Amino acid sequence: MSAQQVLFYLFAAFAVVSALGMVLNVRNTVAAALSLVVTMVALAGIYVLLEAHLVAAIQVMVYGGAIVVLFLFVVMLLNLRSDAFAPGRARLQKLAGALLGIALLAQIVRSSVALPAAPPVPPGFGGYRQLGIALYTDYVLLVEIASLLLTAAIVGALILAKRKID
Amino acid sequence: MPIEVLLKAVFILLVIVAGLAPVITWIERKQSAVMQDRIGANRADIGGLTVLGLLHPLADVIKLLTKEDVVPQGANRFMHLIAPVIAAVPAVVAYAVIPFGGVYTFGNYTISLVVANPDWGLLYIFAIGSIATYGTVIAGWSSNNNWSLLGALRASAQMISYEVTMGLSVVGVFMVFQTLQLQNMVLAQDTTFRIFGFLELVGIPVPGVLDWIRLPAWGVFFQPLGFLMFLTTIMAENKRPPFDTPEGESEIIAGYHLEYSGMRFGLFFMSEFIEVVVIAGLVATLFLGGWALPWLSQETIVGTVSRLFNPEFATGLCAILHFTTFMLKVVFMIWLQMALRWTLPRFRYDQVMDLCWKILLPLSIANILVTGFVLLLVRGAGQ
Numbered sequence: 073m074s075a076q077q078v079l080f081y082l083f084a085a086f087a088v089v090s091a092l093g094m095v096l097n098v099r100n101t102v103a104a105a106l107s108l109v110v111t112m113v114a115l116a117g118i119y120v121l122l123e124a125h126l127v128a129a130i131q132v133m134v135y136g137g138a139i140v141v142l143f144l145f146v147v148m149l150l151n152l153r154s155d156a157f158a159p160g161r162a163r164l165q166k167l168a169g170a171l172l173g174i175a176l177l178a179q180i181v182r183s184s185v186a187l188p189a190a191p192p193v194p195p196g197f198g199g200y201r202q203l204g205i206a207l208y209t210d211y212v213l214l215v216e217i218a219s220l221l222l223t224a225a226i227v228g229a230l231i232l233a234k235r236k237i238d
Numbered sequence: 239m240p241i242e243v244l245l246k247a248v249f250i251l252l253v254i255v256a257g258l259a260p261v262i263t264w265i266e267r268k269q270s271a272v273m274q275d276r277i278g279a280n281r282a283d284i285g286g287l288t289v290l291g292l293l294h295p296l297a298d299v300i301k302l303l304t305k306e307d308v309v310p311q312g313a314n315r316f317m318h319l320i321a322p323v324i325a326a327v328p329a330v331v332a333y334a335v336i337p338f339g340g341v342y343t344f345g346n347y348t349i350s351l352v353v354a355n356p357d358w359g360l361l362y363i364f365a366i367g368s369i370a371t372y373g374t375v376i377a378g379w380s381s382n383n384n385w386s387l388l389g390a391l392r393a394s395a396q397m398i399s400y401e402v403t404m405g406l407s408v409v410g411v412f413m414v415f416q417t418l419q420l421q422n423m424v425l426a427q428d429t430t431f432r433i434f435g436f437l438e439l440v441g442i443p444v445p446g447v448l449d450w451i452r453l454p455a456w457g458v459f460f461q462p463l464g465f466l467m468f469l470t471t472i473m474a475e476n477k478r479p480p481f482d483t484p485e486g487e488s489e490i491i492a493g494y495h496l497e498y499s500g501m502r503f504g505l506f507f508m509s510e511f512i513e514v515v516v517i518a519g520l521v522a523t524l525f526l527g528g529w530a531l532p533w534l535s536q537e538t539i540v541g542t543v544s545r546l547f548n549p550e551f552a553t554g555l556c557a558i559l560h561f562t563t564f565m566l567k568v569v570f571m572i573w574l575q576m577a578l579r580w581t582l583p584r585f586r587y588d589q590v591m592d593l594c595w596k597i598l599l600p601l602s603i604a605n606i607l608v609t610g611f612v613l614l615l616v617r618g619a620g621q
Binding site for chain 2: 103106109116126129141144145149
């Protein structure tokens with residue numbers, strides 16, 4: 073095995089184990105959120121192995137850093153106790169979740185068997201320059217639409233939060 | 239190649255973490271003493287020898303290491319024990335991309351004095367910085383103490399807010415130097431520019447004498463506002479006064495590290511001081527030309543000296559000069575941070591947030607816009 077393969081299996085194991093840690097820690101929300109951080113950082117490691125350096129950095133910055141810190145902020149602000157979550161009653165939900173999970177797994181296995189060989193990576197692939205040029209020339213309309221959507225979401229959140237104060 | 243990287247990493251660890259960080263605790267005590275008309279640390283001695291109080295860091299470490307390591311009742315033991323480590327590790331690994339010297343060629347051997355030089359160098363530091371938040375947050379949450387929890391809440395809100403502005407305040411620097419790689423950024427600053435060169439853009443010929451006046455092409459001269467904003471935001475990220483609301487002694491006792499004792503408290507303390515050096519190195523690299531000497535580019539030094547001696551000696555001399563320059567700039571930035579820390583009182587919590595979202599964020603976006611327009615004027619469209 074090459075060093076890259078060893079690293080891949082290491083990061084993959086970290087990602088899977090911490091993802092399980094997140095799902096199984098239903099009672100302890102902080103531990104679940106911290107497991108999510110480990111998953112995100114392990115995924116960033118895999119992105120680096122795939123030469124997607126910018127995506128890896130943004131993965132750690134945005135998902136590993138900002139978003140989960142916000143989760144933690146909310147969890148700590150509500151100061152949830154472990155008994156705030158009643159033991160699961162919804163049988164139907166569990167069944168539906170299991171079925172959907174199995175369907176997803178089957179689809180992943182089916183498509184990963186038939187994967188074509190990876191094309192060679194062009195020089196400079198995954199850099200901020202290439203990404204920036206692609207985003208602001210070919211996909212500029214999508215970027216604008218996304219930014220409009222985000223602005224609308226921020227304004228909406230502000231209005232919902234402010235209604236009680238004024 | 240791995241040996242070379244390892245040697246550089248060990249060198250950085252020895253100089254910065256083991257060498258500079260303990261001395262900074264002494265600098266802080268002595269500088270605050272001078273500023274407050276006191277004598278400061280001068281008691282710790284070995285056989286009557288006090289060496290200006292320089293033995294105090296050693297005494298502090300021995301004391302912290304031998305103290306009892308208390309885990310409060312009802313605390314989450316695992317999280318409580320691991321939080322200081324999570325706080326300290328990002329501070330240390332951030333050094334990997336800060337260049338402490340340039341690129342030197344001895345015969346057919348080329349060495350670049352930076353441990354790792356990825357294409358996205360500055361983003362690496364931001365990514366590491368966003369992980370550093372967890373040490374504080376976990377410490378506050380796991381202590382099972384209301385004051386600690388309040389400290390953790392304040393820390394998470396403050397660090398998230400300032401991360402946004404910190405990123406935006408250096409976009410102007412990327413635009414000017416057109417790179418994110420820190421070594422290339424310093425190489426771009428190892429030159430000079432004509433102060434009155436902009437007059438030619440508006441069509442006014444520059445008079446002969448004024449045309450001779452040159453400044454080093456440092457980031458601080460192109461991005462003065464960016465420099466001030468980046469320094470402010472990154473100091474707020476470090477949570478030292480005047481931004482120390484997460485530990486605010488007069489309000490929440492000691493905030494997130496209230497329940498820590500012994501060396502685990504020491505680790506929080508140390509990581510703050512290590513971050514002071516990271517900030518100094520980063521600001522020096524982005525805005526003060528890094529290892530570059532003002533008005534003396536590497537070519538000039540090597541060219542002049544190799545006329546008298548052999549080129550290998552000239553390059554070696556240049557490397558030593560560059561490293562000394564970098565360290566001097568780092569020491570200057572450390573002094574500046576200490577002076578600010580002992581001059582300004584702590585912000586109120588809402589003032590910290592107002593400063594970030596209502597003043598620094600709009601200013602940094604305006605800075606990007608203005609920089610964009612100026613660059614378009616200077617370099618022309620189509621670049």
